[in-house]
Amino acid sequence: MADNEDDDYQYRIKDGDYVVLKRGEIYKAVQIQLRKKVIFEKQWIFLDNVVGHLYSTTFEIVSGGVLQPKKEDKDSESSTDVKAAGTDNRNIVDDGKSQKLTRDDIETLKEQGLKGQEIIQQLIENSSTFSNKTGYAQDKYIKKKKKKYENTVTILKPTCRILALMYHGREPGKICHLRYDTLAQMLTLANIHAGSKVLVFETCAGLVLGSVMERMGGYGSVIQMYPGGGPVRAGVECFGFPAHFHNMLHEFPICHINAMLAGSLDTTVKDPAADEKHFDVAAEEEQNQPEAEQQQGSPEEQSMEINAAEDAGQDQEKLEKEKRKEVKAQEKRVKLEEKRRKLAAAAALLEGRNADGLVIASRFHPCPVLLGLIKFLSPSRPFVVYSQYKEPLIECYTKLKEQGGTVNLRLTDTWLRHYQVLPNRTHPLLLMSGGGGYLLSGTTVATDHSKPAGSPRAEEPAPKRQKTEKL
Amino acid sequence: MSFVEYSDLIQDGDVVIVYLGHNSVMPVKVQHGAQTQTRYGAIRHSSDLIGQRYGSKVTCSKGGWVQVMHPTPELWTVSLPHRTQILYTTDISIITMMLELKPGSVVCESGTGSGSLSHAILRTVAPTGHLHTVEFHEQRAQKVAEEFREHRVDHLVTVRNQDVCKDGFGVKGVADAVFLDIPSPWEAVGHAMAALKKHGGRLCSFSPCIEQVQRTCEALADHGFQEISTVEVLLRVHDVRTVSLPLPDFGPEPGAGEEAVPSPASVSIKTTTPPREMPGHTGYLSFATKPRT
Numbered sequence: 001m002a003d004n005e006d007d008d009y010q011y012r013i014k015d016g017d018y019v020v021l022k023r024g025e026i027y028k029a030v031q032i033q034l035r036k037k038v039i040f041e042k043q044w045i046f047l048d049n050v051v052g053h054l055y056s057t058t059f060e061i062v063s064g065g066v067l068q069p070k071k072e073d074k075d076s077e078s079s080t081d082v083k084a085a086g087t088d089n090r091n092i093v094d095d096g097k098s099q100k101l102t103r104d105d106i107e108t109l110k111e112q113g114l115k116g117q118e119i120i121q122q123l124i125e126n127s128s129t130f131s132n133k134t135g136y137a138q139d140k141y142i143k144k145k146k147k148k149y150e151n152t153v154t155i156l157k158p159t160c161r162i163l164a165l166m167y168h169g170r171e172p173g174k175i176c177h178l179r180y181d182t183l184a185q186m187l188t189l190a191n192i193h194a195g196s197k198v199l200v201f202e203t204c205a206g207l208v209l210g211s212v213m214e215r216m217g218g219y220g221s222v223i224q225m226y227p228g229g230g231p232v233r234a235g236v237e238c239f240g241f242p243a244h245f246h247n248m249l250h251e252f253p254i255c256h257i258n259a260m261l262a263g264s265l266d267t268t269v270k271d272p273a274a275d276e277k278h279f280d281v282a283a284e285e286e287q288n289q290p291e292a293e294q295q296q297g298s299p300e301e302q303s304m305e306i307n308a309a310e311d312a313g314q315d316q317e318k319l320e321k322e323k324r325k326e327v328k329a330q331e332k333r334v335k336l337e338e339k340r341r342k343l344a345a346a347a348a349l350l351e352g353r354n355a356d357g358l359v360i361a362s363r364f365h366p367c368p369v370l371l372g373l374i375k376f377l378s379p380s381r382p383f384v385v386y387s388q389y390k391e392p393l394i395e396c397y398t399k400l401k402e403q404g405g406t407v408n409l410r411l412t413d414t415w416l417r418h419y420q421v422l423p424n425r426t427h428p429l430l431l432m433s434g435g436g437g438y439l440l441s442g443t444t445v446a447t448d449h450s451k452p453a454g455s456p457r458a459e460e461p462a463p464k465r466q467k468t469e470k471l
Numbered sequence: 472m473s474f475v476e477y478s479d480l481i482q483d484g485d486v487v488i489v490y491l492g493h494n495s496v497m498p499v500k501v502q503h504g505a506q507t508q509t510r511y512g513a514i515r516h517s518s519d520l521i522g523q524r525y526g527s528k529v530t531c532s533k534g535g536w537v538q539v540m541h542p543t544p545e546l547w548t549v550s551l552p553h554r555t556q557i558l559y560t561t562d563i564s565i566i567t568m569m570l571e572l573k574p575g576s577v578v579c580e581s582g583t584g585s586g587s588l589s590h591a592i593l594r595t596v597a598p599t600g601h602l603h604t605v606e607f608h609e610q611r612a613q614k615v616a617e618e619f620r621e622h623r624v625d626h627l628v629t630v631r632n633q634d635v636c637k638d639g640f641g642v643k644g645v646a647d648a649v650f651l652d653i654p655s656p657w658e659a660v661g662h663a664m665a666a667l668k669k670h671g672g673r674l675c676s677f678s679p680c681i682e683q684v685q686r687t688c689e690a691l692a693d694h695g696f697q698e699i700s701t702v703e704v705l706l707r708v709h710d711v712r713t714v715s716l717p718l719p720d721f722g723p724e725p726g727a728g729e730e731a732v733p734s735p736a737s738v739s740i741k742t743t744t745p746p747r748e749m750p751g752h753t754g755y756l757s758f759a760t761k762p763r764t
Contacts, residue, residue, distance in 0.1 A: 011670050054763060056671060159571045181704055184568035188560055191543045193594045194574040195476055217574025356477050379526025380541040394741050397711045407490055407538055411709040411743060414561060419701040421688040426681060445526045445538045
């Protein structure tokens with residue numbers, strides 16, 4: 001518990017860190033970059049001054065979007081003078097005239113550089129009804145105004161909790177409306193822990209992948225099964241993981257799943273000199289990309305050739321062009337080699353079909369995804385599938401029941417309610433989330449016996465015989 | 472086998488989870504030469520379990536079969552011997568996320584109870600974290616310590632038999648997170664504060680009654696905790712069913728020809744139904760952040 005500088009080093013904000021800005025319930029993930037403007041809640045701010053401060057420090061935004069550490073409120077709650085309070089609201093009329101300050105007056109106060117606290121004091125003094133409000137209503141009024149006029153931002157270290165709250169609050173569409181408590185269920189239901197081998201298929205901006213990686217703490221391996229041209233990992237970046245975490249992350253394009261399952265995926269280099277073969281692999285991998293990108297290699301080269309022909313007379317330029325072309329080709333070869341190496345590494349992990357966990361959360365139909373990827377799991381390992389909609393998961397459930405190989409199948413969702421807890425005023429919040437999506441979870445089992453797929457203890461009773469038949 | 476590391480084959484001394492059917496599981500300690508009775512007959516450990524692959528089907532003496540599963544904290548939660556009321560996976564999940572647990576986290580917990588949450592915490596903080604768990608009931612503390620050994624997680628946990636409200640957690644300034652599930656959590660808030668790291672950490676208190684929540688939140692605010700928030704989470708299970716809906720017969724439509732095909736008497740659809748009854752309340756979860764002190 002020594003209190004020296006070295007102890008604190010890991011808790012200090014550094015240039016280049018990924019951080020989360022927070023004000024009230026609003027979060028925003030950013031990277032600390034010097035002299036870079038960041039928009040937060042419609043305000044331009046610079047984060048230069050936060051470097052060197054401790055995480056979880058609250059800053060005040062002063063003129064020019066500069067941040068200054070907020071001074072400790074001497075007595076934050078009662079610093080607003082409240083003299084008198086009414087007993088009930090029988091004499092309060094909502095005529096829109098109770099506040100004597102106009103919008104412009106408040107703007108002027110702001111321009112004069114008044115702090116949030118001072119503005120609130122002004123508002124109270126100029127409100128004709130404030131002193132008639134009950135003590136509870138006064139508290140509520142102050143709290144509401146504080147939220148509006150307090151100009152602070154807290155810098156947090158990103159965690160799964162904070163990023164899940166942030167994505168759900170800011171951009172639920174980007175994460176398929178996956179609510180944070182649903183994500184929490186997924187991580188436990190899939191028994192995500194250090195040292196295991198987990199398959200992740202997600203189109204939630206990388207939030208699910210990042211959460212899985214956080215729970216694995218850099219131990220074990222995560223294979224991101226990705227659709228399209230390349231894996232999406234914006235959300236993973238936001239976690240600001242140490243470099244070695246990325247060593248456990250592998251990627252595998254789903255367009256090779258069938259080949260992988262058939263055992264026909266070839267990741268070896270037959271002849272290192274034959275470039276065409278590399279290009280073949282590349283073209284195949286980019287199948288799912290938009291047309292324009294797909295042909296990225298050829299038009300470039302074609303245009304180069306045309307240029308070269310025009311400049312035929314100028315040997316010097318021609319030579320340089322050729323050199324550049326050579327460099328480019330070299331870069332491409334390196335890139336392709338890297339890609340091939342990654343594919344081979346991921347394929348080697350999948351080959352044994354002995355993964356320890358499977359997490360699916362995507363905008364794709366979950367059924368083909370689940371039925372394809374579940375084949376890579378060892379027996380007695382958990383899997384969990386998220387869908388924003390229930391019906392596709394019913395289909396998954398039915399298909400899994402038909403083909404066997406799983407037990408403990410459960411289709412669930414969670415209901416989440418927040419509470420206001422105040423002396424004599426405790427109650428659920430008036431608004432709650434209407435739904436956080438659905439989960440299908442289960443455990444794989446060995447399918448060696450050639451018994452009929454239907455278990456002797458069917459979980460689903462047969463539908464009752466119809467009485468109408470008698471008619 | 473360990474609760475924090477998978478293995479492929481069942482070995483002597485392992486704890487396995489026998490899956491008897493939907494919502495019916497039992498833990499079995501594998502011992503050379505031992506037998507376990509199930510409703511489908513006996514399982515002979517030496518021939519039926521040892522050396523078998525986890526997830527295999529095992530045929531019992533009466534001809535019925537069961538599946539033998541690798542233990543996980545979630546399977547343990549639904550199969551463990553209850554010595555107290557326990558926390559279930561739905562609450563455990565949100566506690567784990569909201570306490571920001573991950574490999575390496577140091578956690579203080581009280582009471583240990585039957586160890587349902589403890590196993591989930593250990594799974595998440597392994598291999599470099601630690602759990603300090605405090606249970607005031609002596610036999611319960613002994614029993615759970617024995618289970619931690621059997622489950623091969625004892626190197627990650629310290630069990631203390633003391634009263635957290637009086638004696639605290641037995642450690643100071645080391646915890647990233649504190650979890651309280653005791654009758655009067657407000658009495659332990661000061662000890663929780665002391666157990667948490669100087670630079671701060673997270674706290675969660677689980678209470679079934681709103682009066683407890685009220686007092687705990689007040690104590691949390693008094694001790695300088697921030698971001699105090701109370702939530703309740705419930706699991707809703709959807710049972711997948713094929714249902715048949717009869718169609719009404721309104722008689723033949725006027726104008727329709729004689730050859731009109733009679734419509735079917737009913738249609739079959741795949742849908743889900745809620746269970747007739749479900750747990751409607753477990754407890755309120757109050758979370759808070761300890762700021763740097």
